[in-house]
Amino acid sequence: MRRLACAGLAVLAAIVMVLALPARPARAHPLGNFSVNQAVRLDLYPDRIAVTAIVDLAELPTLQARSAVDTDGDGRVSAAESVAYNTQVCRAMARAVALRVDGHRVQWSVRPAGFGYRPGSAGLRTSQASCALGAAAHLTSPARLDLVDSYQADRVGWREITAAGHGVHLVHPPVPARSVSHSLRSYPADLLGSPLDQRSARLRAEPGNGPGAGAAIQLNRGDPVSRWVAAADRKLEGLVGGRLTPLVGVLGVVLALMLGAAHAALPGHGKTVMAAYIAGRSGRPRDAFTVGAIVTLTHTGGVLVLGLLLTATTSLAGEVVLGWLGIASGVLVAAVGAAMLAGVLRRRARVHGYYRPPAHDHDHDHDHRHSHGHSHHHHGHPHPHPSGRPRRLSLAGMGIAGGLVPSPSALIVLLGAIGLGRTAFGVLLVVAYGAGMAATLTAAGLLLVRVRDRWASHPRRALARLAALAPAGTAALVLCVGLGLAGRAALGVLH
């Protein structure tokens, strides 16, 4: 109980400080002159639960509440009137803020924690009332908490809920631990912002001293390459919106090429696996170019189709479509990997059956190396291939998988161009973007082919053997990466 009192005092002190801050220049309530705004902060301790609720009334509700505050009607708000009104608000708040711990509704102790006015617009005032609600609780074992705030539910306004654990761990809390509005003191103000409208939260609490931090928002990705790419993205988007001179056009195309190349090089798209595929599977330089061309075509087509779809209908959410395409791409990669693996195993079985009597280990090794050297010298192919059709199919599959998921930045550039009535320029940029991607992939493929060839013809046996193992290894790798990509995309879609 004493701790509760201490916490209450601390809250009170904080509120007094808030209200004692120098008055800002008077301006309209950022959320509208009719709004009733609320912030409910939940603090969970092993033995108790504390709620700090703040109600921020804009100009007109403040005026409407005046007769409830100034009860003696003398035109002034005395300290006693202020406390009485604060208590009244907090009692209503305690009735309206329902917290259930494992289904049992918590009975709040109510403490008014401050009431004050601030200058608003048109010579009117806004007002803030704060309340500290508290209750004993046993959060020493896992518990489910359901919070519903129905205070003045029919009024327009900002409503936020935050939750933090102290000696209590919150498992994946759906609400943040810190207020984005700094407890209704500064509302994020931009033309693209809508007020927050969080009226309920379901929390899982566990004993333990987890950070209890809620969904953290990560804005900047760390490494310099990503940052450079992001900056270049913005530059390109800016170019699309600016005046279109020939120089700007050329610059845009060059930038799109570079961006495409950079995006293909960034990890996480599973595109690099294709380069490995080319190397492990067949390794003709021509194949690298084929895959590159298919990637460009697929990517350009995909971006165009999706871009037009997204422009045509606002009911389509871009992220969801990207997620499903991600799944499709992963499944395609996995299928190619599985086909490769099956091919390798089949071939190996054939090789075994034909050349090698079961007991002689030595022969196998020899045969294998021999076949390698043989084909390499005569055809420039490291491996004999199964029939050409499935190989070409899987090459195409790889290319399609690589280009299927449109790069968000290419999509944005296209949408921007469409929005500005410069569709042709946007299409050109997207083509350049795909070409850039293809360039990176082809280059990586060629590089690996080179490296592998060198290894295969290496005088030292170990490296040559490693190269010999490449087909099975790559097939397995492609399969795993495909499954991983599909799984990750599925998690994103189903979440």
Next chain:
Amino acid sequence: MRHRILIVGLAVILVAGVSAVFGLRHGTSPNASAAQAPGTRARAGQAPDGQLSEGIARAQQHLRAVPGDYVTWAALGSAYIERARVTADPAYYPKAGGALRHSLKLRPTGNPAALTGLGALANARHKFATARHLAHRALRADPYSADAYGVLADALTQLGNAPAATEAVQHMLDLRPGLAAYARASYDLEQHGRLGAAAALMRRALGDAVDPADIAFCRYQLGELAWRAGRLDAAATQYAAGQAADPGYLPLLAGQGRVAAARGQTRTALAGYAELTARYPSPGYLMEYANLLRATGHPARAGQQLALAAAALRLFRANGGTDDLGAAQLALAQGDVRPAVRAAEREWSRRHFADVADTLGWALHRSGANGKAISYARKADALGARNPGYLFHLGMIELSLGRSSDARHHLRAALALNRHFSPLDAPAAVAALDRLGA
């Protein structure tokens, strides 16, 4: 091939533009003007509507990704205006203006959607001359924009140019017959006193409405038309049907309050107005509430509501609006006759709308200038609106001028249309007729 993609792309842009501008809840809805004036076709007051919020959220998300998309910026601006009207919260107007001006900055020429949106914003701020100018500019950029004609019609109606307004409504009806056009046409007919035809058109609009909020809007308007004709039961039925469609459509509370007061259910009426003004404190409703409070013997509470109305008007001005008509009506309700005359004259210098003529005439009558007052009272009724309020004012002015038979005629006409037309004025009309010995 590229050529074909281009053509498809252009078609898609066209479709997207059209759906973005018009799809976001009919862009500018039935009556872009008269955010405050009671008795007009303002769609106002319901709680934040899901579909609209969703559209706004999607537009915001899209613009974060594509900041250069001027079409969506314009659509977002129009949606903010709609939000301002829906929540009756003028603080959305600056936001709407920001989005629309940004659209125009991105695309200064050939951007009719932004100009139309800015026109609707000007109407909402009661800057009708500006709205007319913007609508004309939008129509130069796109002569087939039904929405621009809607903005133009609203502006012309409020500026008192009835023939031109009718013509603009006709253009809108021809270009895109639908809820927005029917509602405007219905209002136009009502202005000319053709209540039956107005109700018929409103029923057609109702047949077109799908969204619950739109159904509630049409039901409310049908209720208002029935109320104008003094048919209490029919009005109550329409309001109830509206409430069944969308309980969040707040103007229905005002209609029900008026009917309850007319039926002598004072407690119900006051409770309804209290709820309405708590959720939607517009100057118009606050003044109506104050009237009812005064008529039922609560002068102190009436004064509080008038003070709130004054604050709401100040906020309207602080957010860039101009409403000297509201200011004049408020000053009259507070008994400040001289400021009322000045405010009404300022408004009359801007626009010759029937409501303004009526208020100016009444303010002049209250200041004792009955000779001047009568010409304005006659102007108010020039279109033959057969508005009981106008007729009452005209009759009372004639009474002051000693023209008893004219006064008797007009006061009787007002009561014949709706003998409950106002909780304060209807009893005053009855008393005046008694004095006239009718």
